[in-house]
Amino acid sequence: MGYSDKRFRPVSSVTAYLRTQGFRIVPVNPRLRGRVVDGERSYDRLADIPKDVRVDLVDVFRRGDHLDEVVDDAVAAGVPAIWFQLSLGNVAAAERAERAGMRVVWDRCTAIEHRRLRAETDASAMDGASCPIEERPT
Numbered sequence: 001m002g003y004s005d006k007r008f009r010p011v012s013s014v015t016a017y018l019r020t021q022g023f024r025i026v027p028v029n030p031r032l033r034g035r036v037v038d039g040e041r042s043y044d045r046l047a048d049i050p051k052d053v054r055v056d057l058v059d060v061f062r063r064g065d066h067l068d069e070v071v072d073d074a075v076a077a078g079v080p081a082i083w084f085q086l087s088l089g090n091v092a093a094a095e096r097a098e099r100a101g102m103r104v105v106w107d108r109c110t111a112i113e114h115r116r117l118r119a120e121t122d123a124s125a126m127d128g129a130s131c132p133i134e135e136r137p138t
Contacts, residue, residue: 011061017111046077057081064089071097
């Protein structure tokens with residue numbers, strides 16, 4: 001997951017929330033220079049994460065003009081899914097990720113969607129219904 005050492009950025013609140021829900025967050029940001037953040041070593045690029053660390057999803061918090069390089073890095077790292085946060089622009093990068101075989105979620109916030117899905121699951125627990133994450137419109 002993208003990560004910032006600036007606590008006022010949305011990535012900080014989203015990662016804090018996801019950690020409270022039991023998700024492991026591996027920080028990726030070259031400005032962190034390998035520092036340990038919230039108990040996890042940070043990496044410059046996704047491809048730098050050791051192969052024994054399973055990465056199921058990349059949660060992207062970069063501006064739209066940086067998304068092409070993020071997609072390239074995710075492809076090189078063999079990541080199966082990528083999630084582009086709200087209002088990032090550059091739909092072409094998401095389409096390229098899809099063509100590379102990645103599952104893509106576009107223009108959604110992981111924390112908001114997780115809360116929504118939990119609420120729907122809790123509300124439908126008696127009838128066994130579930131709700132998959134909606135992907136970006138085509």
